[in-house]
Amino acid sequence: MESTPGLSGFRRLGGELHCGEVPLEELARRYGTPLYVYDLALVGENVRRFRTAFSGVPFTLAYSVKANGNLSVLNRLASLGTGADIVSAGELHRCLQAGIRPRDIYFAGVGKRPEEVERALEAGIGAFHVESAHELEVLAKVAEEKDLRAPLAIRVNPDIHSPTFHEYTRTGHAASKFGVPASEALELYRRANEHEHLAVRGVDVHIGSQIMDPDPYMEAWRTVRGLLRLLRDEGMKLEYVDLGGGFGVGYRGEPGLDLDFLAEALVPQVQAEGLELILEPGRSVVGEAGVLVVQVLHVKRSGGTVFVVADGGMTELLRPSHYGGFHAVEPVVKRDHRPVEPVDLVGPICESGDFLARDRELAVPEPGELLAVRTAGAYGFSMASNYNARRRPAEVVVDGTRVHLARPRESYSDLVRGETLPDW
Ligand SMILES: Cc1ncc(COP(=O)(O)O)c(C=O)c1O
Missing domain, CATH: 3.20.20.10 (Alanine racemase)
Structure with a gap:
């Protein structure tokens, strides 16, 4: 399968989506998810x-x-x-x-x-x-x-x-x-x-x-x-x-x-x-040059909707819930024999408005699988937040075969950095 037709960068080679020469799955394994990758x-x-x-x-x-x-x-x-x-x-x-x-x-x-x-x-x-x-x-x-x-x-x-x-x-x-x-x-x-x-x-x-x-x-x-x-x-x-x-x-x-x-x-x-x-x-410089890789945590059916619950959502990529921004979603590794159904790709954040894609025809993934949210290089990480005390994701840059961890995932101590208790 090709990657989403018309989108540049991030080619699919042997069923696996790559940034430059590097498989996204390898990056997700090395740096964890949710993960931003820029070409x-x-x-x-x-x-x-x-x-x-x-x-x-x-x-x-x-x-x-x-x-x-x-x-x-x-x-x-x-x-x-x-x-x-x-x-x-x-x-x-x-x-x-x-x-x-x-x-x-x-x-x-x-x-x-x-x-x-x-x-x-x-x-x-x-x-x-x-x-x-x-x-x-x-x-x-x-x-x-x-x-x-x-x-x-x-x-x-x-x-x-x-x-x-x-x-x-x-x-x-x-x-x-x-x-x-x-x-x-x-x-x-x-x-x-x-x-x-x-x-x-x-x-x-x-x-x-x-x-x-x-x-x-x-x-x-x-x-x-x-x-x-x-x-x-x-x-x-x-x-x-x-x-x-x-x-x-x-x-x-x-x-x-x-x-x-x-x-x-x-x-x-x-x-x-x-x-x-x-x-x-x-956007026109960095948008297509970035993806957000998320991992599927659960798939659940409720009220006639298939919810694919991923480990990233509005705190990592706010555009869909903030102003209805559309992002193509595709599996990082293409697998056969998955039924295609309309699904909502949602995050773990405690807001009904927390979603990355709605009513999207997608091969229903299984827990543990990786999804690439495309064209996320612009207004992605720069609008990310710590809401729900979530650690902001890691960012990796790639140039051909070269990979650099540009910003590590935030730590738990990053979440409370600078906070103090009153001395009374
Ligand atoms: C003053 C100004 N210049 C440039 C931009 C960049 O816009 P875009 O990322 O859509 O190219 C913005 C975005 O809001 C802006 O406010």
Whole structure:
């Protein structure tokens, strides 16, 4: 049997699913389950896809760290020379540890604390992506106190209703908390341009996540271009346009967003404006490059449903229960003579909303068998939690035949680290 048709990476050889040259079963035996496995070669391939598509303009890939902040993944990206899109000082710390150049780091997010701004400013990041008038004031104040100049772009909200699979993954409409309406952005740019401790560098926009259609990006670009021209008319010098991330991947094996098609429309226009293009992909760099391997604990039938109870669930991979995210599921080792039935793959967590897949036609596995939850490299471990006092899983990276335990499974002492009892 092939692995899920259309999904790249993780080939099936002799009935066994492999990451690179390594059988997943061997990794599960060595490191236990639930287990995240990432294919670094595929991460590199995805970076190259972006670079090839957008080679017609000066281009920076600012990888969105929130998708997967594992240090080994970030370090591979650093060695490929990518930058980063971050949303916290914690993500900044990870990037610096992994060797990403500070000047290629862009700091977005609606709620940056002054101390986070200070850290990023001292690190010498590429720019702050400012999301409100008050944030601009805070940035100016911190920069003044440090006697530094804070580089920035305003994150513009283009009021686009981007078609994503769930309302939680839409960010570009006027009623979302993100960004500043284009009509207000002009005034913020004026203020920033006049301030001696602020340096305007570009314009930023991010319209949502898991977008399959290039059109909303072009719509966002047109809004940005209109603003750019107004800013240039006022004598402001802009270096870059950042069109954010959100490029969709095919969770069901269908093709993801067509980057070449988008680039064909976008590149000549960005080129004509003489700008550098920054994109902030997360999911499309690491999504297909990761799987979550879980072990089946029990199979039970109740109320007409077949429940396959695995040792991993919403604490390891929140996407299905949080916003209905779909992940293909397949056996790690293909076995014959299993009846195919609709099943619910659920975890051991004490929540009815704890599931990895619902109503899925699956060869009903037996306890002890391993299942691979595909396309789990993005927003998998990075959204994992300790709910139910569960230890977060191990993460392994693979490159061809090479294997590295990038993060061990948490220990029981990790679960209580730093906690103390009152002395009264
Ligand atoms: C500002 C910003 N940039 C980039 C991304 C990355 O999105 P994706 O992983 O879908 O490419 C996000 C995700 O929410 C984001 O908020």
